[in-house]
Amino acid sequence: MISIKQVHKTFGKLHALNDVSLELASGKSYALIGPNGSGKTTLMKSILGLVVPTSGQIYFDGKLIARDWQYRDKIGYMPQIGRYPENMTIGQLIDMIKNIRQQDTLDEELIDAFKLYKMFGKRMHALSGGTRQKVSAALAFLFDTPVLILDEPTAGLDPVSVELLKEKIQHEKRRGKLLIITSHILSDLDELTTDVAYIYEGKLHYSNSIEALKTETGEKRLGKAIATMITQKQLIDSINA
């Protein structure tokens, strides 16, 4: 569904993405992992067309995204830090976005689950970090898109809300959506994803199913499996150096 081919992105001298190629298939759920500053958000924003690669191509359903912005209607995006018109209330913001998208069928399950209706009159600048995250999550799922890109979706949420959001993600996964999720909480990703892509210093170092990674490393937990895979890679690199 999404093909990333030899994508490079430089910011000045920094190679934020360095020759990244990755196939993302419909019905699968991808954990995009890597340390801070490794290029995860840059890759997600490149898929969304919010960052334009320095070179390389990205295809959505076989079409180059650079020539067809319509594909964005098929993606729900939850940013790491949601930036919104700060003087608007939650209700006004949601109405504005509904008006822009002009879509008849809406999925308001998260608005209900997070009880956002009770806070519709609150202005964005007055929200706690967690409530802002809930608004971002509700907006990402609102248009029932076939693709969901979630950048650290559970960060800053209270434990009850984390579970509500994880249930929603699981539900959408079962419905066959393509999910791309970053998180530093690997136990969350273990529950939510089928595949893993590990990115380090802008390079894609590993991509496979989580089951294959666990078999290769002999580890049952994703966190342990990733740590073992990284150690093994470092060992091979030091032998080859």
Ligand SMILES: Nc1ncnc2c1ncn2[C@@H]1O[C@H](COP(=O)(O)OP(=O)(O)OP(=O)(O)O)[C@@H](O)[C@H]1O
């Ligand atoms: N607009 C920009 N201008 C300059 N440098 C940028 C810009 N956006 C990202 N970078 C740099 O690109 C690198 C990759 O950043 P990115 O946000 O993709 O990392 P990340 O893997 O998502 O990190 P984190 O886990 O901290 O969210 C970082 O060194 C970052 O400082």
